[in-house]
Amino acid sequence: MKVAIIGSGIVGLTIAYTLSKENIDITIFEKERDSLSHGTGRNSGVIHSGIYYQPKTLRSTLCIRGSKLMKKFISENNLYINNCGKLLLPKTKKDIETLNLLYERSKEVGVETIKLNSFDEILKIEPNCNPLFNDALFIKETAIADPKEVSNKLIEILKKRGVIIKYDTKVDSISSNNTIIISNNKIHNFDLIINSAGLHADYLANKSNLKTRYTSLPFKGKYWKISFGDKNEIPNRLIYPVPNLDQPFLGVHTVYDKDGNFYLGPSSTPVFGREAYRPFRKFNFLEFCALSYKFILKIIFNENNLRNLAISEFKNLFLSSVMKSSNAYFRHKPVKIELSSKVGIRSQMFDKNSKKLFNDFVVIKQNNIIHILNAISPAWTSSFAMAEFICEKYTIKNRNNNESA
Numbered sequence: 001m002k003v004a005i006i007g008s009g010i011v012g013l014t015i016a017y018t019l020s021k022e023n024i025d026i027t028i029f030e031k032e033r034d035s036l037s038h039g040t041g042r043n044s045g046v047i048h049s050g051i052y053y054q055p056k057t058l059r060s061t062l063c064i065r066g067s068k069l070m071k072k073f074i075s076e077n078n079l080y081i082n083n084c085g086k087l088l089l090p091k092t093k094k095d096i097e098t099l100n101l102l103y104e105r106s107k108e109v110g111v112e113t114i115k116l117n118s119f120d121e122i123l124k125i126e127p128n129c130n131p132l133f134n135d136a137l138f139i140k141e142t143a144i145a146d147p148k149e150v151s152n153k154l155i156e157i158l159k160k161r162g163v164i165i166k167y168d169t170k171v172d173s174i175s176s177n178n179t180i181i182i183s184n185n186k187i188h189n190f191d192l193i194i195n196s197a198g199l200h201a202d203y204l205a206n207k208s209n210l211k212t213r214y215t216s217l218p219f220k221g222k223y224w225k226i227s228f229g230d231k232n233e234i235p236n237r238l239i240y241p242v243p244n245l246d247q248p249f250l251g252v253h254t255v256y257d258k259d260g261n262f263y264l265g266p267s268s269t270p271v272f273g274r275e276a277y278r279p280f281r282k283f284n285f286l287e288f289c290a291l292s293y294k295f296i297l298k299i300i301f302n303e304n305n306l307r308n309l310a311i312s313e314f315k316n317l318f319l320s321s322v323m324k325s326s327n328a329y330f331r332h333k334p335v336k337i338e339l340s341s342k343v344g345i346r347s348q349m350f351d352k353n354s355k356k357l358f359n360d361f362v363v364i365k366q367n368n369i370i371h372i373l374n375a376i377s378p379a380w381t382s383s384f385a386m387a388e389f390i391c392e393k394y395t396i397k398n399r400n401n402n403e404s405a
């Protein structure tokens, strides 16, 4: 059996890792020179616990299982991990209701959390935070790892198993009838194609004439670099706001990396290019017009509260607003807050039927193609479980099923 995987981000790599345990001939096509140019190399590296997502959805089940599998892979390969846990701090009274709901949900889905009910309890868990209320939730299982290390180790293992990774090779189109890939004007035949092209997965799905109710609405995430006078003033736990469960984003939170850098982010603002990390770089006029048109209409009609979301997230691009967030998070005043070069773009889908940002992963089988759309956060955490799910449901067990999930 010959399998083509389009995209060598974490989703493509983990699918190849899972499939290559069987004796399958696998080729990965990657348009960039490396596997870290987009979502996988630009995320926060947080291994999420999975309690934010509606139980029984793909996002919930794959994140909970994926978190365990990601940690297992990290431990088996001696990679970096910081089991710091996550502290959810409410900023309003309404947040406390959501906090209680998340606490109940954590019990329902079997994720260990601790409900904190006094300032003393909160400060015992994280002495460097500055709680506004005496309620908080501590999620022990949340951890931080290094996405670059994980991808590099996967690539090393895949190469040993004989998987071919063709870098600098853009797939221009795929066909659902005869599963042909046209890459650099060459035609390749495969028994199965996996479209894990991240921000471009919907574009390739359109090329194969897949009709869906989803349209791409990418959101950019910027990070602010925070410096304290003394490194002992940096919080040891991740600190997060209580999320708005109606939106797919988690809110601006603290992030560490392996090298000791400390950030607040990411923001979630509409962006008019799938790879518009820097203004005017890789500018695509047609894409700019199409995305601006979609965003402007949705903002005018305030579909799924998008206008309010855009306004509140727009504020996170200004130092004054970030300082306000930092006051609610940090016991000690940072000596410097500066916009960092760290930036990522989410491959978010909008559901044209419900007129909402779609809040779950989307996996659709179209003849011999499996499309992975809406691989939004926590797809990095979920990736090993997503690979297992796809291989079991479509490739190995039900190869002739035309189902969608």
Ligand SMILES: Cc1cc2nc3c(=O)[nH]c(=O)nc-3n(C[C@H](O)[C@H](O)[C@H](O)COP(=O)(O)OP(=O)(O)OC[C@H]3O[C@@H](n4cnc5c(N)ncnc54)[C@H](O)[C@@H]3O)c2cc1C
Binding pocket: 006, 007, 008, 009, 010, 011, 012, 029, 030, 031, 032, 034, 035, 036, 037, 038, 039, 040, 041, 042, 043, 044, 045, 046, 047, 048, 169, 170, 171, 172, 196, 197, 198, 199, 200, 201, 204, 221, 266, 343, 344, 345, 346, 347, 375, 376, 377, 378, 379, 380, 381, 382
């Ligand atoms: C700012 C930000 C923070 C995040 N934080 C977290 C977090 O803390 N924890 C978490 O679990 N998740 C997080 N996520 C989500 C996570 O990063 C993504 O869900 C995940 O990386 C998606 O992986 P992917 O393989 O689908 O996409 P990608 O990593 O984008 O990989 C897709 C690959 O496909 C390639 N490609 C595209 N088109 C073609 C083509 N035509 N031909 C060949 N190759 C092609 C691209 O070059 C790319 O390398 C975050 C995302 C962002 C943007």
